[in-house]
Amino acid sequence: MDNVKRRRTIRKYTSRDIAPELLDQLLETSCRASTMGNLQLYSIVVTRDQKMKEMLAPLHFNQPMVTNAPVVLTFCADFHRTSVWCKERKAVPGYDNFLSFVNASIDTLLLAQTFCTLAEEKGLGICYLGTTVYNPDRIVDVLRLPRLVMPVATVTVGYPDENPAQPDRLPLEAVVHQESYHDYTRADIDRLYAYKESLPENDFFVKENKKETLAQVFAEIRYTRKDNEAMSETFLRTLKKQGFL
């Protein structure tokens, strides 16, 4: 509990490698996470090779963690292995559809997050790369993912070489609803976002971007409609190519 309470994302790592035995132990224990019908609808591609990291880096907007972390893990929703098993056992698999992608993604993310919690408990630092779902088509190519395998999360892992301040979070009230969803009034938004908007680092972020509000930095610079719509198309096209749509 205390480890999670204190956690922060780590983007800078020392040159110390992660022992293969430790990585295996973490991954094996993570496989204890809940999984649909015990089918384990995931695969993890482990990248340690520097050349492979350099091929992945541009697909993650050249974030330095990709080449600097000793280990990069790409967690993939995988109905391919299960389908091969079916075919080898006189069963006809029916998993080339959207719901199967959803089911496999859920399994995959529960595994990924269990891994991260355990890795941090062992003194490692992790960073999720949201870019995985921006360029899934090119990741599919680099990692040679077959049909019915789709990358959903990338995590860089290593021993921390920084100790950043812990970011804020919204008050719990902002994300919890009792019995049914209660919509947010203007007064709710003012109250729930007051602390976040009052932080000097967020104020700096607004000024640096020459905007009026923090929300504008998100909606107009970091996560824009234009980018979201273009990336939605890429994602849906890749889902189709991988046989899930």
Place this chain on the structure above:
Amino acid sequence: MDNVKRRRTIRKYTSRDIAPELLDQLLETSCRASTMGNLQLYSIVVTRDQKMKEMLAPLHFNQPMVTNAPVVLTFCADFHRTSVWCKERKAVPGYDNFLSFVNASIDTLLLAQTFCTLAEEKGLGICYLGTTVYNPDRIVDVLRLPRLVMPVATVTVGYPDENPAQPDRLPLEAVVHQESYHDYTRADIDRLYAYKESLPENDFFVKENKKETLAQVFAEIRYTRKDNEAMSETFLRTLKKQGFL
């Protein structure tokens, strides 16, 4: 680590309630999980009311956990709150698209899984209900989820009243790929699934269902093409209704 190693899904709970302070503490700590741009793209609907549980139960195929667990949590991908915040802050949100659903789902599942790991550490037992993605349309209605909110996972939580055997898992080799994806030969499948197929409980499962192989039980009875295709349609229709497609 040891807690995760020993974990198993718990479907039977004692009548002991979960203290609201403990639940809050677990949820608040779970919010430390990684989140895109620190936007916390999720909402959790807490169900404690017996009547609400009875309304949810049929949407989860009347699995007894829904009405017997002291607490049912529905974890929802939520871009609604962020969009309201944008509108209140002179920013134009652009999150009514598929990628935003993917981003919010990832945040939501990392939160849900962190919650489960922490809850188990505190002696609680949990069960994921895969049925959430089968009937999202009706869950939206019961929990009154607005546009840009989509249920992705339901977890029942309570103090364990059973101690089931731990299920098998595939050998780690089955799910890990070094550097790039390596496809499975017939010999791989035979080796990797040998232990699972040899288990008496799986053998019983095959005979009970009058099938020839375990894979047939999955492909022809538990997770069929027909069901998957029908539920894909429901899911995509609900995504459209909720504004994500």
